[in-house]
Amino acid sequence: MAGWTYGRRQGHFLAIGTPEEAQRKFQTELKTLDGKTVKIPESSDGKWTVISFVPTGAGNGYLQRYASFVSARPFQDTNLIVAVLDDDVETAGKLLKEKAAELEKRRQQPDSFPTLLVPGGLQNPIVRKLGMITDEEKPKNNILMLRPDGSIAVALSGLVMGAQKGSVIQNVIEFHDEEMIDKALAKGDLDEAKRLAFAHAPVEQVRPEDAPRNWKPKKLTVPHLRSRAKVYLAMGELKAAQADIQEVYLKVNTAAGYISMRTEELEETEALKATILAALEKEE
The missing domain is CATH 3.40.30.10 (Glutaredoxin)
Known part of the structure; x- marks a missing residue:
């Protein structure tokens, strides 16, 4: 393995900040x-x-x-x-x-x-x-x-x-955000899953009246977009789910390419993408 590849992988996995079990x-x-x-x-x-x-x-x-x-x-x-x-x-x-x-x-x-x-x-x-x-x-x-x-x-x-070179604190907290939405979906509590998913990944972001001059809409991250895709899938909003998971896939695939390996996150994202596409094909 090339030295630069090792360094990238080390920085990537340390920045993920996988929570202790x-x-x-x-x-x-x-x-x-x-x-x-x-x-x-x-x-x-x-x-x-x-x-x-x-x-x-x-x-x-x-x-x-x-x-x-x-x-x-x-x-x-x-x-x-x-x-x-x-x-x-x-x-x-x-x-x-x-x-x-x-x-x-x-x-x-x-x-x-x-x-x-x-x-x-x-x-x-x-x-x-x-x-x-x-x-x-x-x-x-x-x-x-x-x-x-x-x-x-x-x-x-x-x-x-x-x-590590990433945003480890943000990564750990957002991992937990996604986990909470997964748990709500697993329990069949779609209302709670929707409440959390759309709070973290709002469909529309309106500029507040007291916003500073340099205000910008919140940049939606992979865990929050992926969670919203799961909720859209549960709601039967398949086109919206497809749009979200495609954006997630591009980001996760780019990150995996940067470290020259197939990550577990990429495989999980591909599986979710396949599930959404299969549901779309069945609907059509």
Whole structure:
């Protein structure tokens, strides 16, 4: 296998962020700068919790790229948290003020999520438990994602995060979105499947009155389009299902071609496409 092919495959499969099947529970306590305790996952309010562990209060800006993704979700179901692996309140506060001043200078929006402190810093047991990699000179991004029920979806060390090039947080959450729609269809609850599918992949996107000047319609992703195709199939709207699955197929096939292999996702998409086409032929 060519080196570039291996690198592409490695980056692809790491970015997929396939959720853990084992139901590992996670509990810890973090601190605000004013000393208040934040219990995880009790404080999550039944939402996804994404924690980026960083060496200092300066952060690394990684979660900022997901702020728009989180705010655009139809259900406000995701919390983002930066957790500093240093419990020196004074130092963290100073770095956060410097960061805020720099963002203001650049006319950039401040972080929309909290920065909390890990009690005991690097000596906290969760560092070893999660296999974190820490390096102040070359800060590594250690990510923990908790499902709404508090179980671990993925725990990615700095080594893994350094190798993957995709949007792993988005991929994991949208994998779950599709899974919820699949479960609704399996139970015969078409109304619930429709509610979820059309919320994540609306047929029409109207520009809000208070939308910013650079507003653009939400770009529909593969899991959401594929879910909508499944719902259209269940509804008997076969032409609409065919249009969606064809768009999904082109995207998935292109991704598979990029890494020069037939992926499981491609095979599943082809099977769904064949099912929809067979239903269309039968109808005609």
